[in-house]
Amino acid sequence: MKLEQAKIDGVFIINSEPFKDDRGFFNRIFCQRELEAIRPGIAIAQINHSMTKTKGTIRGMHFQNSPHAEMKIVRCVKGSIFDVAVDLRKDSPTFLQWHAEVLSAENMKALVVPEGCAHGFQSLEDDVEMIYLHTLFYSKQSEGAIRYNEPKVAIKWPLDSTVISEKDLSYPFLVDNYGGIVL
Numbered sequence: 001m002k003l004e005q006a007k008i009d010g011v012f013i014i015n016s017e018p019f020k021d022d023r024g025f026f027n028r029i030f031c032q033r034e035l036e037a038i039r040p041g042i043a044i045a046q047i048n049h050s051m052t053k054t055k056g057t058i059r060g061m062h063f064q065n066s067p068h069a070e071m072k073i074v075r076c077v078k079g080s081i082f083d084v085a086v087d088l089r090k091d092s093p094t095f096l097q098w099h100a101e102v103l104s105a106e107n108m109k110a111l112v113v114p115e116g117c118a119h120g121f122q123s124l125e126d127d128v129e130m131i132y133l134h135t136l137f138y139s140k141q142s143e144g145a146i147r148y149n150e151p152k153v154a155i156k157w158p159l160d161s162t163v164i165s166e167k168d169l170s171y172p173f174l175v176d177n178y179g180g181i182v183l
Contacts, residue, residue, distance in 0.1 A: 001014050001015070001016060001017070001028055001031055001034050001035075002014070002015040002016075002017065003034070003035075003037065003038060003112075006085070006099045006101075006111075007094065007097070007099055008085060008087045008092075008094045008097060008098075008099045008117065009087075009092065009093070009094060009114075010038075010112075010114030010115075010116075010117070011085045011087075011099050011111070011112060011113060011114060011117065012038055012111075012112040013101055013109055013110070013111060013112075014073070014075075014109060014110040014111070014112060015108075015109055016028070016029075016108040016109065016110070018108060027108055029075055029110070029131070030044065030073065030133060035073075035112075038112065039071060039135075042135065043135060044073075044133045044134065044135060045070075045134055045135060045136050045137050046133075046134040046136075046137055046138065047131065047132065047133050047134070048131070048132040048134070049129065049130070049131055049132075050129065050130050050132070051078075051127065051129045051130075052081075052123040052127075052128045052129075052130075053126060053127060053163075054123065054126060054162050054163050055123055055124065055125050055126050055159070055162065056123065056159045056160060056161055056162030056163065057122065057123045057161070057162055057163040057164070058120065058121070058122045058148045058157065058161045058163075058164050058168070059120055059121055059122075059165070059168065060084065060118065060119055060120015060121060060145070060148055060168065061084070061086055061118035061119065061120040061145055061146045061147070061148055061150070061153075062118060062119055062120065062143070062144070062145045063088065063116070063117065063118045063119065063145065063181070064115075064136065064138070064139060064142045064143065064144065065142045065143075065144045065181065066142070066181075066182070066183055067142070068136050068137075068138075068139035068141075068142035069115035069116060069136070069142070069181075069183055070115060070134050070135050070136040071112065071113065071114050071115055071134075071135040072112070072113040072119055072132055072134055072135075073110055073111070073112050073113075073132070073133040074103065074110060074111045074113060074119065074121075074130060074131075074132055074133075075103060075108075075109075075110040075130065075131045075132075076103040076104050076105060076128060076129070076130050077105055077129050077130065077131055078105050078127065078128060078129035079104065079105060079123065079124070079125040079126070079127060079128035079129065080102060080103065080104035080105070080106070080123075080124040080125055080128065081102070081103050081104070081121040081122065081123055081128055081130065082100055082101075082102055082121060082122045082124060082157065082158050083100060083101050083102070083103045083111050083119075083120075083121045084098055084099070084100045084119070084120050084121060084122075084155055085098065085099050085100075085111065085113045085117045085118070085119055086098045086117060086118040086119075086120075086146065086150075086153050086155070087116070087117050088116055088117060088118055088146070088180050088181045089116035089117070089180055089181055089183065090179055090180030090181060090182050091180070092116070092180070095180055096152055096153055096180075097153075098153055098155050100155070102124070103121075104124075115183055116180075116181045116183050118144075118145065118146050120148055122157050122158065122159060122161070124158065124159065144181075145168070146171060146174060147168075147171050147172070147173055148161075148164065148168060150173055150174055151173065152173075152174050152178070
């Protein structure tokens with residue numbers, strides 16, 4: 001695993017270096033020791049697996065508020081996605097900026113999304129599967145989200161959207177004086 005700092009503080013790209021031979025490959029998807037460099041004391045509380053059926057589907061932009069703010073490590077294990085982190089942290093120098101990476105089963109990259117950043121993705125193929133590692137347990141009371149098409153953020157999604165859940169469509173746009181998340 002090689003960690004690469006993205007333009008948003010605390011967002012990292014994990015580049016994998018799988019061992020390959022005639023049998024196939026072996027790839028480490030999590031190493032507490034290596035991630036200690038960016039997050040001392042990191043512990044994974046929950047691992048989720050999702051599947052998205054239709055190319056162009058957008059899921060997001062979700063986060064957890066304090067006291068349940070969490071760091072996520074996101075990896076695509078089948079197909080490919082356009083994965084996005086948006087900085088919502090009050091007083092951050094990259095407040096309301098976004099960073100995206102194409103994550104795929106082929107490139108074996110992962111994205112580290114820190115506390116205070118919203119996360120979402122668009123499927124670039126049908127039948128995409130993802131693994132999410134979370135540092136805290138999910139808390140419905142701390143759930144937060146911004147719209148995938150929030151004009152103050154202006155994410156440039158690569159495809160026209162095909163499917164977006166009613167819940168994701170129901171989130172309001174940010175108010176003009178939105179001050180961000182305090183962790």
